[in-house]
Amino acid sequence: MIQPKCVTLLPGGQQEFTCQGADTWIISPQFGAIAPEAGAPGTGRYRAPRFLLLSRTIAVIATARGTEIDRASVTISSAGAWMTVLAIFWALVSIGLIWAVTWVWPPPPAPPAVAVYPPVATLPAGEALQFLSSATGAGDAAVIWTASEGEITPTGVFTAPGAPSGKPVTVTATRNSDRTQSAAAQVLVRPTKMIMNRSVVNATGISRGGKIQFTAIGPPPATGALQWYLTGPGRLGANGLYTVEDKAASEAVITVVDPSTDRKAAAVVHLSSVSEQSDLTIIYIVLLMGAFGALLAGMRSFVNFVGNRDFAPSWSFYYFSRPMFGAGVALIVFFAYRIGAINGPKGTSPADPFAAAFVAGVVGLFADTVLQKLREIVVQLFRPEDERKDKLGAAAAPRPPAITKLVVSGTALTISGSDFTAQATVTINGNTVASKFVSGSEITVALPAALAASGSKLEVVVVQDGVKSKPMSTQIP
DSSP: OOBOSEEEEOTTOEEEEEOTTOOEEEEESOOSEEEEOTTOTTEEEEEOOSOOSSOEEEEEEEEETTEEEEEEEEEEOOHHHHHHHHHHHHHHHHHHHHHHHHHHOOOOOOOSEEEEESSEEEEOTTOEEEOEEEEESSSOOOEEEEESSSEEOTTOEEEOOSSOOSSOEEEEEEESSOTTOEEEEEEEEOSSOBEESOSEEEOTTOOTTOEEEOOEESSOOSSSOOEEEEESSSEEOTTSEEEOOOOSSSEEEEEEEETTTTEEEEEEEEOOOSSSOOHHHHHHHHHHHHHHHHHHHHHHHHHHHHHTTOOOGGGHHHHHHHHHHHHHHHHHHHHHHHHTSSOOSTTOOTTOHHHHHHHHHHHHHTHHHHHHHHHHHHHHHHOOOOOOSSOTTSOOOOOOOEEEEEEEETTEEEEEEESOOTTOEEEETTEEEOEEEEETTEEEEEOOTTTSSTTOEEEEEEEETTEEOOOEEEEOO
8 A cells, every 4th residue: 555645745845655566656647756766665756846836636656567556645735835926916015005105195285375466566656456365274265455555455456555655565465264374465666567467377287398478567668678587497588488397396486677667576377286186196095095905904814814724825816806806996985985975984075185095995904895885885776676587597487387188088188288397297176197298298198987987077287396287178078
């Protein structure tokens, strides 16, 4: 008898087999190699291949002079290789997901602030100019307007003083809900005015290379030319043509100066907004966190199986697919969260990246449980009722047999009809009688003497699979 009878090896492993009288060793199928041990009759050593994708079982056969004596079973487990592959996969994917989340994570929202436009303008005595304001962050956007000289209305219309003091006039906007937040602009009172054709431009939607033309409104300079200055990213031409090049900063300031009269005007270009997060950024975060949560769930499952010695290499493909599965489920749940079909954590908003990341991560971690909840939502929303009669997987209702003709010849009764089967039985006048199945359309019955008498009335019913035909009557002639 061969020893050992059953063994499990890892790739590259070896096992010695012994069988008294064996002179040749064979493996079936040919996977790995086996050879007799030198100097040890009846002994063979099997060597497993160093790599395999899935576990395999082979037979080691001991023979003597071409006749099989006995055989043993060798299982080559790929669990070790797959455990290594999964460990590398999880390490790489975890690092990649963490890096991707930090890369797409939006910058913090801008602190509450107030701004005034234009930041600088030149006006003649008594001339009016409309100032604009913006307020970001928590609180309302209403502001209170004040001016160090001249007059200004509650809506921001400033009128330059008739007798200026020679100092720049300061126009201030103070946030009504928080008096600590304010912004100021300067007005130079000169004999001739100079203002920009536009005081503020939103360029958040303009791509690199986009151009914006600024023009100084007012009498041209007496001598020389206007001088243009740029504070912030981009490029500014000598004629006031601004080109968008970089949006690293939130804004750029365009200033024009008339050296001959000391007139100034300025305008602001908004390049980027850090106070609002785009939907696309939130969706990226949801996908990445859903995948990360599913990855953690897969690790937990894997550790449990390995700890219990129940890991099967064929489940490796399940673990590889979990991140994609978790990302998909998280995205669907986030859409439901966004439209209000399900409730998120109390006091949070889907637009909050922290709330979106938490919901997506938890969904990925418990994706299988979440699927059950989604099924309840679908049932509540659509209340599905499957009315198909021929759907796959459902047993078709048996068709009832039908009797079309009864013929009595002596003591023989021939029943003609349709949908008869070999399991059909016949009842006459409520009693079951012996019958013979001929075909799907014919059954014969040998009538008992009590029923074959002349003048007897017969009520015949065919029964099969618990379904009865409609009764048909005949009378013995």
